[in-house]
Amino acid sequence: MSKSFFIDTTVCTACRGCQVACKQWKNLPAEITKNRGTIENPADVSFNTYKVVRMREEVIDGKLRWLFFPEQCRHCIEPPCLDTAGDKSAIFKDDATGAVIYTAKTKGLNAKEIIESCPYNIPRKGKNGALAKCDMCLDRVQNGLLPACVKTCPTGAMNFGERDEMLAIANKRLGEVKKISQAARLLDADDVRVIYLVAYNPELYHKFAVASVDNLGITRQTALAKMFRPVKNIASGLV
């Protein structure tokens, strides 16, 4: 039984409870931030910040809209980062949940290559050379709790559970939102475990809201690395 998130951006108020709850549970240090003319802070995900609520002001059909997008790792069903790494001790997929997990052994990987392989531009390198990102709060999930970000969400924007249940809620909610905004859609629902519902063009929310070929920066180097990867890794990847 695999898990998924459903993130309904139409009810998100950008309170950033998820962002802080994530840090709190994981004991991650604060970032030094500065006023950039927006209350979106910090500016990006980092080695110590796995979750950031993106905030964009857009005029849509003559009306000012404030678009919120709680960004995190999408836990891809076929994760390009895992493929690129080709080392299960560094990046692996948890069988029970489908969570994509980075270990301390990511230190030994080519960080640039891994980051470039992510269609959503999520992993970040720390001072110690290792890579970090959201781990679906696997410790909590394995013990029957919700991920910290989902548990704390006051509006019900963040949801977590069995994949088919999440897809059912997502599609039901999509139907409701469509009545208000024709542009409403689910983002890459078939490919990821973090399914976003947006009411408007996803590019307005965030550059990497949806995976595109432009974003999927598999470099020539990465392609070569994949070709010469030992056969046993590929075989174990199929299991």
Add this chain to the structure above:
Amino acid sequence: MNVTRRGFIKISGATAAGIAVSGMGFDLSPVKAHALTLKTKDAKETTTICCYCGVGCGAIVHTGKDKGRVINIEGDPDHVINRGSLCSKGSALSQLAENKNRLTEPMYRAPNSKEWKKVSWEWALAEITKRVKATREATFTLKNEKGQTVNRTTAIASVGSAALDNEECWIYQALMRSLGLVYIEHQARI
């Protein structure tokens, strides 16, 4: 495997106990690969009310058994107001206790001074008492212009701490009222 009847009862007993415990929301079945332990395992749980705004969300404080320090605070799913959720401020509640930037000693800024300096608790409490007493005695009014009994002083105001919870606020405002203060404010009302 050679299981005797006695052994079998032992096993099924243990399983039943396991099911009873897992009914409380925690799956205690052994996890095979990459099993992770919660940082709140074995922690003491205490309920509290978020001190930050007037909504009054409930939270659970997890305190470590070894040092008695806070290791986690998250929303209380059984609380009628927030049902387990917390906003960004509530989610950061643990920092009220666990933060190396916290002040742990009283600080004093003399009138017209630009500097804060560390003072002892004894000095600070004695000084507060002295000044409150002097101001109160000089300004206390028993009756207003209409001759009604008011027993108040309007020369002292209190802006209560943003880190006081519901119960602490009650004690604090009871003290202020007993002194005759009428200007009593708290973060939750601002």
